[in-house]
Amino acid sequence: MSDPVLPPSAHAGWPGKGLIAWFVSNPVAANLLMILFLLGGAITAFTMQTEVFPTLQPRTVQVAVIYPGATPGDVEDSITRRIEEAVIGLEGVDRVRSVASEGRGTVTVELQDFADAQVVKDDVETAVSAIADFPPADAEQPQIRVPQPVTTILTFALTGPVDEAALREAGSRLERDMLAEDGISTVRLRGVRALEISISVSEDALREYGLTFTEVADAVRAASVDLSGGEIRTRSGDILLRTNARRETGDEFANIILRSSETGARVRLGDVAVINDGFEEDPLISRFNGQPAVFIDVQTQGSEDLLGVRNAAIAFAETASLPPGVALEMVVDQSQVFRDRISLLARNAIIGFTLVFLLLVLVLDLRLAFWVSMGVPISFLGGFALFGMAGVTLNFITTFGLIVVLGIVVDDAIVVGENTDRERQKGRSEEEAAIAGVTGVAAPVLVGVLTTMAAFGPLIFSGGTFGEITRPIPIVVISILAVSLIEAFFILPSHLAHGGHWSRGPLARIQDKVAQILTAFAEGTVSRWAHFAARMRWLVAAAGIAILILVMTLATSGIVRFVFFPAIESEQITADISLPDGAPFTATRNAAEQMIAAAESIQREYAETGEPVFKSIEATIGGRTSLFGGPGSSSTTTIASNAAQIQIQLxxxxxxxxxxxxLESLWRERTGQLAGVEQLSIISSAGPQDADIAYELSHPENEALEAAVRQLADWLAEIDGVSEIEDGLDIGKRQLNFTLTPAGEAAGLTPRDVARQVRQAFFGEEVQRIQRGSDELRVFVRYPEEERVGLSELGDLRIRTRDGESLPLSVAATITESRSYTRIERIDGRRIVEVTADVDEARLTPGEARARVESEMLPQLVDAYPELRWTLAGAGREQAEDFASLGRGLLIAIVIMYALLATQLRSYIQPLIILIAIPFGIGGAILGHFILGYPLSFPSIFGMVALSGVVVNASIVLIDRYNLNVNERDMKAEDAIAEAAGRRFRPILVTTLTTALGLLPIIAEQSPQAQFLVPMAVSLGAGLVFASITILMLLPALVMIVDDVRASPLTSLAVMAGLVVALILLSVAGLIGLLVLLAVGGLIGWRVWRKRRLANA
Known part of the structure; x- marks a missing residue:
């Protein structure tokens, strides 16, 4: 912030003068207030809840129905479509999205902003319960819930050369023991198969004993019961009645009697069936560094403290009792990201504080520099106390806000301190100088801080997920700025009023020399330029605007590209392998093992050079685990025999x-071609992983929808730089359909009879559920696996008629083949298909690719298929919503800033001159990205929003001093603006440099956790420096132009029209010069690169 000065009349009437004087005369009160901020903030900081991301309020209601063995089409017709019809249109519902997959239907009800999730959940429950004949007979009851955010903070690997059952049992015991620890509430095993008892009955055994599947299933149900029989009331008391014959192990089920004869002969289940008390049949292999493994995720939810849960989990792991040969290793520590961010903040705050202090020592007395610099810790700790009371936690986003405010927090103290020093130089006593120093700038300092607050304030009320995630940032910034204002007005003056001068000897001589240089430059060069700009105002204004246009052209022309999130090196590489649906598990395992072997070869090669690069290699074959990261993230394993995932921790x-x-490129190269793999995705960067291009297409006719989707996918493939194209047409496994033959109908069979017996034999019939510890175990009766592996076995399946006869399935039904979708998605009752693709940002940006799709391809599709509807999805939709929210916030902020400035300056026109600093600040931010080689990104834009509240303060300096010179000192306009520029050069320079120096350590930071902060710091630092320089050069011209327009509007308009041509010519000439400069630079760079390449060869 800079040093605006109001006319003496305005200063004298400032209402806080008496309170300021009281604090100046009572240093004990000032020190107690300072101690209150320091102690209160320190206590709050050490006791504040910590988490990776802010806990988000639930924004969805989820309805899930398990429908075992059902195809996606069956699930769509019987489950998701019926739920959609019931919940669409409920109050508070924004959008209804459903996914029908094999054996499961999920409907997600997305809420409108500020809707109450619990109220909507109650309405959904009522609507679903009113659906007639729902759910289908073989489906489970709907599970309706409001998903609560759960974040995985630690992952342990339990590994060793033991069998799957022993490893799972050890993991389950650790899970139970860890949950018993204080401070740990959520622990989950991952990479394990569900427990299951499979009762396999062969067709030969059924024939030999004259049994049917139904008889076997009914006998198991009847023999394994645990039922209450009421109670008997006796004189001695009530006695409960209970039949407890529940079977819980495979051996107990084997003793169930299926049939007994009059001679006493008994047929037991073990005589007829093979009973396997083990795991579900879907194969799943989990490995950690080549050994069998089970993974244990420690999670936080709600208001749980991240570091507290982490410390408790690590303490438990260090003393955990493990079976022989089994080891427990920590794989991932997500809290490390948070701790690295805190370390980054502390390190850069110390460096920035030191640089700011050294700069202030050059231009201010040592005591003044010390107490001005002390505004940083006082404001930060006091801010902790304020935003802690507002319910803000210490998290990833909060630290972002702390770093944003780091460079601007001392600006008001600098203004007060510099003005106090000026008053003391006039011969005032220390106490009088301290009081006059504050009251002389109190109103503009207040307005300056309020304009900065105004830039952030509207973000508090932003809607959607983005608004909720970023809400802590404005709260943190406003809290710290509020404390800094109190410190500058009441604590700092008391310290400046007592203690005398601290600068002595060489330091004092250096300060005098710096002061002489700055004064000479301000009164000479700066004042002369201001006179020149005032006289040549139209030309200077045109040149300034031309420069701004040229700088903006860097972004609009694509020279400085835009990416939503900057590329950040990750310390994890993740490979996802997908084979076609229905591919055998052996093919998936072979592909995964080929990638693992390639990774292990790289690991050995680097280890031999003394530079190990891999800490661990984790593999899940037969499933996929969700990635870490993002608000409310957790890790879940999806079982799929055609999928595998390999995660390498670096x-x-x-x-x-x-x-x-x-390392990612080397791994790809070493892996080579993977046989049968449909898609291979390897990710080595942090940040959002959504597809760069994503569109949702819908059409009433499935055939037309499929044709449109394929056409769009083909067109995308023709764009240079677009890859990883997914058409969303998940044509899944082969499907066999059964239709009764005349022979089947003559035998008295119905389609239901055939469907049930086929399901019993191949999927199995669930006969019981058992609770074994924390696991729910299912009991199935089905064919043995060897009788379910070929089409011939299917045709030989004996279908029983109601009179006890049987005939082969191939006789009872006609078998035809088709394809089933893997998943069917619907939005608001319309079936949709999502087309996605990624972009090579070295060739084009996602925005450029989406612009081409929406201007060329989608209109052609709509012409070809008139009922086709499309919507932006994925990262593009999120970005559009985020920028809309940010744009609304910036517009509101500018309106508030205008109102504040107009009130202070008592003018409608002058605030507009001040606000012109905003586009120049944005231009400076773009130029900074260009010079340092960074693309523009969303953090860059966020830095520009923060910049808009800071950059205007340099303009306030000149306009306020100009008003004082004209109104109070009766100076001519040109002399008044020239004197104002020279007089206020030093505070503008100091506040600009302190902000830039405070951000410099972040800009120079190379650590991965800092890379997404660097663009924000570049925007704020470069934008402020560029705007301050241009405002000093341009503002005198703008002020004089406003006076010209007031004095002679017609003449001014004629001059303005003539200069439009000059402006265009200047812009074109500048653009040509810029292109020539880029061409020369590119040629030099190419020649240097070629020379190095030849040298290396």
């Missing part, structure tokens, strides 16, 4: 010279 970036992207 050593810290500081300990290796090879980047994660280079």
């Amino acid at each position: 050593t810290p970036s500081a300990d290796r010279t090879t980047s994660s992207s280079e």
Whole structure:
């Protein structure tokens, strides 16, 4: 912030003068207030809840129905479509999205902003319960819930050369013991198969004993019961009655009697069936560094403290009792990200504080510099106390806000301190100088801080997920700025009023020399330029606007590209392998093992050079685990025989010279071609992983929808730089359909009879559920696996008629083949298909690719298929919503800033001159990205929003001093603006440099956790420096132009029209010069690169 000065009349009437004077005369009160901020903030900081991301309020209601063995089409017709019809249109519902997959239907009800999730949940429950004949007979009851955010903070691997059952049992015991620890509430096993008792009955055994599947299933149900029989009331008391014959193990089920004869002969279940008390049939292999493994995720939810849960979990792991040969290793520590961010903040705050202090020592007395610098810790700790009371936690987003405010928090103290020093130089006593120093700038300082608050304030009320995630940032910034204002008005003056001068000897001489240089430059060069700009105002204004246009052209022309999130090196590489649906598990395992072997070869190669790059290799074959990251993230394993995932944890970036992207490329190269793999995705960067291009297409006719989707996918493939195209047409497994033959109908069979017996034999009939510890175990009766592996076995299946006869399925029904979708998605009652693709940002940006799709391809599709509807999805939709929210916030902020400035300056026109600093600040931010080689990104834009509240303060300095010179000192306009520029140069320079120096350590930071902060710091630092310089050069011209327009509107308009041509010519000439400069720079760079390449060869 800079040093605006109001006319003496305005200063003298400032209402807080008496309170300021009281604090100046009562240093004990000032010190107690300072101690209150310091102690209160320290206590709050050490006791504040910590978490990776802010806990988000639930924004969805989810309805899930398990329908075992059902195809996606069956699930769509019987489950998801019926739920949609019931809940669409309920109050508070924004959108209804459903997914029908094999054996499961999920309907997600997305809420409108500020809707009450619990109220909507109650309405959904009422609507679903009113659906007639729902759910189908073989489906489970709907599970309706409001998903609560759960974050995985630690992952342990339980590994060793033991069998699956022993490893799972050890994991379950650790899970139970860990949950018994204080401070740990959520622990989950991952990479394990569900427990199951499978009763396999062969067709030969059924024939031999004259049994049917139904008889076997009914006998098991009847023999394994645990039922209450009421109670008997006796004189001695009530006695409960209970039949307890529940079977819980495979051996107990084997003793069930299926049939007994008059001679006493008994047929037991064990005589007829093979009973396997083990795991479900879907194969799943989990490995950690080549050994069998079970993974244990420690999670937080709600208001749980991240570091508290982490410490409790690690303490437990260090003393855990393990079976022989089994080891427990920590794989991932998500809290490390948070701790690295805190370390980054502390390190850069110390460096920035030191740089700011050294700068202030050059231009201010040592005591003044010290107490001005002390505004940083006082404001930060006092801010902790304020935003802690507002319910803000210490998290990833909060630290972002702390870093944003780091460079601007001392600006008001600098203004007060500099003005106090000026008053003391006039011969006032220390107490009088302190009081006059504050009251002389109190109103503009207040307005300056309020304009900065105004830039952030509207973000508090932003809607949607983005608004909720970023809400802590404005709260943190406003809290710290509020405390800094109190410190500058009441604590700092008391310290400046007592203690005398601290600068002595060489330091004092250096300060005098710096002061002489700054004064000479301000009164000479700066004042002369201001006179020149005032006289040549139209030309200077045109040149300034031309420069701004040229700088903006860097972004609009694509020279400075835009990416939503900057590429950040990750310390994890994740590979996802997908084979076609229905592919055998052996093919998936072979592909995964080929990738694992390639990774292990890289690991050995680097280890031999003394630079290990891999800490661990985790593999899940037969499933996929969700990635870490993002608000409310957790890890879940989806079982799929055609999928595999390999995660490599890298050593810290500081300990290796090879980047994660280079290791990713090497891994791809070593892996080579994977046989049968449909899709291979390898990710080595952090940040959002949504597809760069994503569109949802819908059409009433499925055939037309499929044709449109394929056409769009083909067109996308023709765009250079677009890859990883997914058409969303998940044509899944082969499907066999059964239709009764005349022979089947003659035998008295119905389609239901055939469907049930086929289901019993191949999927199995669930006969019981058993609770074994924390696991729910299912009991199935089905064919043995060897009788379910070929089409011939299917045709030989004996279908029983109601009179006890049987005939082969191939006789009873006609078998035809088709394809089933893997998943069917619907939005608001319309079936949709999502087309996605990724973009090589070295060739084009996602925005450029989406612009081409929406301007060329989608209109052609709509012409070809008139009923086709499309909507932006994925990252594009989120970005559009985020920028709309940010744009609304910036517009509101500018309106508030205008009102504040107009009130202070008592003018409608002058605030507009001040606000012109905003586009110049944005131009400076773009130029900073260009010079440092960074693309624009969302953090860059966020930095520009923060900049808009800071950059206007340099303009306030000149306009306020100009008003004082004209109104109070009766100076001519040109002399008044020239004197104002020279007089206020030093405070503008100091506040600009302190902000830039405070951000410099972040801009220079190379650690991965800082890379998404660097663009924000570049926007704020470069934008402020560029705007301050241009405002000093341009504002005198703008002020004089306003006076010209007031004096002679017609003449001014004629001059303005003539200069439009000059402006265009200047812009074109500048653009040509810029292109020539880029061409020359590119040629030089190419020649240097070629020379190095030849030298390396």
